[in-house]
Every structure is written in C-alpha cells, then in structure tokens.
C-alpha cells in the first residue's frame with residue numbers, strides 16, 4: 001500500500017486548478033440569457049440554518065459526561081454562485097461540545113470540460129452513503145455503529161481536492177469521484193489518523209444509478225480510501241518512520257427507492273445497505289482486517305409520517321478487541337411540514353463482551369432560510 | 377521544413393473554410409431542448425418545430441413542486457442546448473441541484489441556454505410577504521402562471537427569443553411558427569371565453585385544492601373564494617375543513633377544483649358535504665389523456681367542467 005509521491009499529488013492538484021481557471025477564462029458569459037425573477041436577492045448568498053435538538057434516556061445516562069437534553073448541533077449554510085463557472089458552499093456547525101467548526105467549505109468548478117467538476121476546500125469524504133450526509137439530515141438520532149467506529153463521531157472530513165467525472169457514453173448514470181485530502185484526525189478509534197503532512201488520504205468512488213421503473217430506482221456504489229494508519233499512532237512501539245504504515249478502507253452500498261410519482265407527497269420507501277472493511281498494516285505481524293455495516297428502511301406511510309428501522313453490525317477497530325457488536329434502531333417520525341421533524345427512536349446494542357445497552361431518543365430538527373434541494 | 381508547415385497551414389485553412397460553408401448552407405439546426413414541465417415542452421415544440429428536439433423532465437401528472445432530482449435526468453441535461461424552467465421557485469426543490477451537476481455550463485443560470493419562462497409574466501400573489509407561516513412553496517409569487525393561456529404567449533415569446541439567440545439563421549422559421557401559434561391561441565382563447573360564459577363559469581365562486589388556479593380564474597373570470605390547502609405545502613387542519621364546508625354552502629360555491637396528484641378522498645368528502653360538484657382538472661399537459669398539447673390542455677379542462685356542470689350547454 002504505497003502512496004503516490006507528494007510531487008505527483010501537487011502536479012495533479014495544479015492541473016485541476018489550471019483546468020478550472022482556463023475554462024473559466026474561455027467560457028463566454030451571455031448578456032441576454034438567464035433573466036431571474038426580480039424577487040431573487042442576487043447578491044447575497046442563500047443563508048440557511050438547521051437546528052437539531054435532542055433528548056435522550058436509558059443506559060447512556062449512566063455515563064459521566066452525558067446529558068438528558070442536548071442541542072446537538074446548529075448547522076449554518078451559506079451557499080452562492082461565485083461567478084458563472086463556480087459556486088461556493090460553507091457549512092458551519094455550532095455545538096456546545098465542539099464550539100464553532102467549519103464543517104465544509106468548498107469552491108466547486110462546474111464549467112469544466114469532459115463531464116468533470118472539481119472541488120477545493122474542506123469537505124466530507126465521498127465514501128459510501130452515510131458519510132456525505134450532514135448529521136441533522138440523517139433519519140437517525142445516532143450514527144450507525146460502523147460509521148462511529150470506523151469514521152469517528154464527526155465522520156471522514158478533511159481539506160483537499162476532489163474531482164467528479166460523469167462517465168460518458170453509457171445508457172445509465174455512472175459517476176467516478178477521486179479525492180486527495182489530508183489524512184483527517186478523526187475522533188475516537190477510527191480508520192485513519194495523520195502522521196506527517198505528507199501522509200495524504202486517497203479516495204475513489206464509483207457509483208451508478210438505474211431507473212427500474214418510473215417509481216423504483218437503484219443506486220449502487222463502491223468506495224476505496226487509503227490513508228495513514230491510525231492504529232500505529234496509538235501504538236507504543238512507533239516504527240522508525242511512523243508515516244509509512246497505511247490503512248485502507250473498502251466499501252459497498254446499495255440504495256433502493258420507491259415513490260409513486262402520481263402521489264409523490266403521500267408514500268415513499270427507501271432501503272439502504274452499506275458495508276465497509278478496513279485493512280491496516282501493523283508494525284509486527286500480518287495486517288488486520290475489520291468490517292461492519294448497517295441496513296435500514298424508511299417507509300413514509302402517510303403524508304406526514306415515517307416509520308423505519310436499522311440493523312447494525314461492526315467489529316471493533318482495536319486489534320485487542322476483536323468482538324463484534326450488533327444493534328438495532330427503530331424510529332417513528334412526524335414531519336409537520338417540509339422544514340421540521342419530530343422523531344421518537346429506540347436503540348438497543350449488544351456489545352462484544354455481551355453487555356447490552358438501551359437508549360431512547362427524541363430528535364427534533366427544524367430549518368429556516370430559503371428552500372433548499374429536496375434530498376435524493 | 378518551413379514549406380511543409382505552410383502547406384499544412386493552407387490545408388487547415390481550406391478545411392476550416394469548407395466546414396464554415398457547410399455550416400452556413402446547413403441552416404437547419406437541431407437544438408436539444410429540455411424543459412422542467414410538459415407545458416413548456418409543448419410550447420417549445422410549437423415554436424421550434426422540427427428544428428429542435430424537446431423533452432420534459434417532469435410528467436404532467438406529477439406535482440411540479442415535488443419532483444425527484446433523479447440522476448438519470450443529468451444524462452439528458454448534459455447534452456442540452458437549452459433548458460427552460462417555469463421559475464418563481466416552482467422547481468426550487470429539484471432543478472438547481474440538477475443544473476449544478478449536469479456538467480453543462482451553457483444551461484446554468486446566466487448561461488446562454490438557460491431560460492426562465494416567467495420573464496415578462498405579471499405574477500400574482502407576489503406581494504413580497506415571504507414567510508413560512510404562510511406555507512412555503514410559493515415564496516416568489518404564484519408560479520402556476522401557464523394556466524392562463526395568454527401567459528402561454530409570453531412563454532412562447534421567451535422560447536422564441538432563446539431559440540433565435542442560439543440559432544440566428546433559423547430566426548425566420550421560429551418567428552413564423554410563433555405567429556402561427558399566436559393566431560391559433562388567440563382564436564382558441566375567444567372560444568374558451570365564450571364557453572366559460574355559456575357554462576356559467578365566468579363569475580362562478582369556486583374552491584381549489586392547491587393555489588394552482590389563480591391565473592386560470594383570472595383568464596375566465598372565476599372567483600376563487602378559498603382553498604382546501606390554504607397554506608401551500610401544509611396539510612389542512614380539521615377545523616379548516618369544517619369552516620370550508622360551511623363557507624362553500626354559504627357562498628353558493630359552484631365547483632371544487634382538485635389537481636390530480638392530490639388524494640381525492642378529502643376533497644370528495646368536502647364536495648359531498650357541501651353539495652358541490654368536484655372536478656379533477658389536468659393542470660398540465662399529459663395530466664389527462666386528452667391533454668396532449670398546450671391548447672388541448674384547456675380544451676380538456678373545459679370538457680371536464682362541462683360534464684360536471686350538467687353538460688351539453690356549450
């Protein structure tokens with residue numbers, strides 16, 4: 001698992017910059033096209049805010065440092081076109097625990113040739129499905145076990161460059177993403193951890209989408225990430241060159257959606273399966289392999305009601321804790337309007353040592369600001 | 377060596393010239409047009425004729441506020457020369473993301489191939505009070521303006537101007553087709569207005585499910601007194617339903633108009649309690665079998681209303 005050299009990375013990033021700048025310079029903006037309604041405030045970015053308030057109870061409250069009520073996060077989004085060729089997106093997350101954090105801050109070049117877009121800045125790694133979703137927008141009050149154990153409390157997110165390529169000439173939608181970022185310093189025992197500045201994270205994702213019928217569609221994806229090995233950083237016997245050890249993560253995901261387009265607001269179903277496996281080099285002995293995944297279903301059974309459940313399984317990443325934990329989460333969610341939700345959830349987990357833990361949550365989210373994109 | 381370069385340059389110049397001539401002679405451009413709704417597609421077809429190919433992303437039987445931004449749409453948008461949207465935030469939940477991901481700078485807002493069809497239309501309910509407490513889906517005024525046939529003409533003019541901009545050599549063709557569409561639409565408008573009067577629709581008090589029909593009402597003199605869903609996008613409260621029934625009885629409402637993408641159970645109950653005829657009207661081309669084109673859409677609506685009001689009077 002040898003990483004490409006720093007020089008190659010720098011050249012790649014420069015080429016992307018160059019291509020973006022060149023396209024920007026060549027494209028001709030139109031004076032006559034694109035008349036927008038006068039009501040649109042063209043010069044201000046769209047500002048939105050999502051609040052996520054949560055109450056929890058059960059075994060989790062036995063631990064020190066937990067609380068029954070929490071304003072989990074307020075997420076503030078600032079989004080606008082920079083010019084005809086690019087847009088900028090900033091997401092600040094504000095929470096009592098983390099303070100103010102730049103969750104994502106990117107400029108995306110949308111006018112590149114050959115079906116490419118490129119993104120620079122800090123962003124959530126395009127690994128699998130869950131990692132890209134902003135926490136308040138997931139249907140869950142918690143994080144799937146495997147996401148928490150492998151990708152940390154906040155998920156895989158780092159500064160770098162990302163390119164996305166819409167594959168040409170195919171009768172269906174397929175996309176290839178490649179990203180080079182710093183190896184993120186994830187919270188908790190997670191898949192990667194930085195050693196030196198040059199220990200970069202390389203990520204690739206291939207995904208495809210198929211319409212099975214007007215109402216049903218399938219998305220499949222596979223992801224790969226390779227970065228500095230987190231386990232070695234915690235080890236007492238650091239190798240002479242601590243950055244030499246790498247870990248890789250492979251992932252696969254499948255999403256099935258159903259919605260009758262003639263009755264779009266009343267009923268829908270989404271089912272998703274995500275699996276990932278980590279291999280890590282160790283100082284001594286063979287590499288270790290750990291895996292986990294989750295599967296969930298969300299059924300919208302009335303205009304304002306959703307019911308769903310999730311099943312989790314995950315190995316512990318720490319090689320001294322080989323046991324696998326499993327768990328499940330059930331939820332019933334009321335959506336009074338598109339902009340608010342109230343969800344009662346119950347989670348039960350069986351840890352590797354046989355202990356069980358039960359938690360219930362009351363999750364509420366509410367958002368303000370201009371209407372955003374409906375999630376898909 | 378220099379000779380060879382010169383020869384190459386001359387050959388290249390000749391090739392460019394030949395291509396240029398060919399391009400000029402081949403005046404019939406085929407532009408790829410993608411619209412958000414089938415009404416826009418139908419009007420684009422009227423103007424573009426066989427010089428364009430046109431396809432709508434949404435179907436007429438879909439609620440245009442709630443269309444899923446399916447990645448398969450990106451394949452269509454990627455190759456499009458022209459993208460036409462209804463605008464006024466009708467498609468805000470799905471079109472902007474598609475345009476961001478279509479890898480086609482031509483059709484992004486500000487690009488030469490982006491058309492907001494609402495340009496020049498006088499928008500109703502645009503009183504500047506934008507607040508979620510009033511529901512959300514019409515923040516920039518009412519976007520259902522294509523339901524006044526006279527606005528269809530403004531849409532057609534916007535399409536014509538965009539097509540002329542992209543294919544200047546075809547301008548006479550587009551203008552000719554616009555003129556033909558204009559005279560057909562104006563003749564039909566006379567006919568519909570007469571029929572609206574004959575049916576007693578003009579001056580009639582009506583209730584509609586969603587706020588889709590103010591432009592239709594303005595065109596034919598209907599008086600929309602209330603809505604099943606007064607705050608667009610927010611389901612009606614039980615108390616409102618009872619008040620609505622009382623109001624429909626008191627005000628002698630003549631018709632309850634429902635869009636086909638809403639569950640008809642509640643409005644049917646309301647109509648029955650109030651003793652009012654309910655019609656499911658196609659709000660867009662393709663929403664009913666008879667609504668095959670923009671002008672046929674209004675014919676289809678009148679046919680349904682005629683039948684519901686006891687028929688035959690026209």
Ligand SMILES: [Zn+2]
Nearest residue numbers: 513587588608
């Ligand atoms: Zn509407």
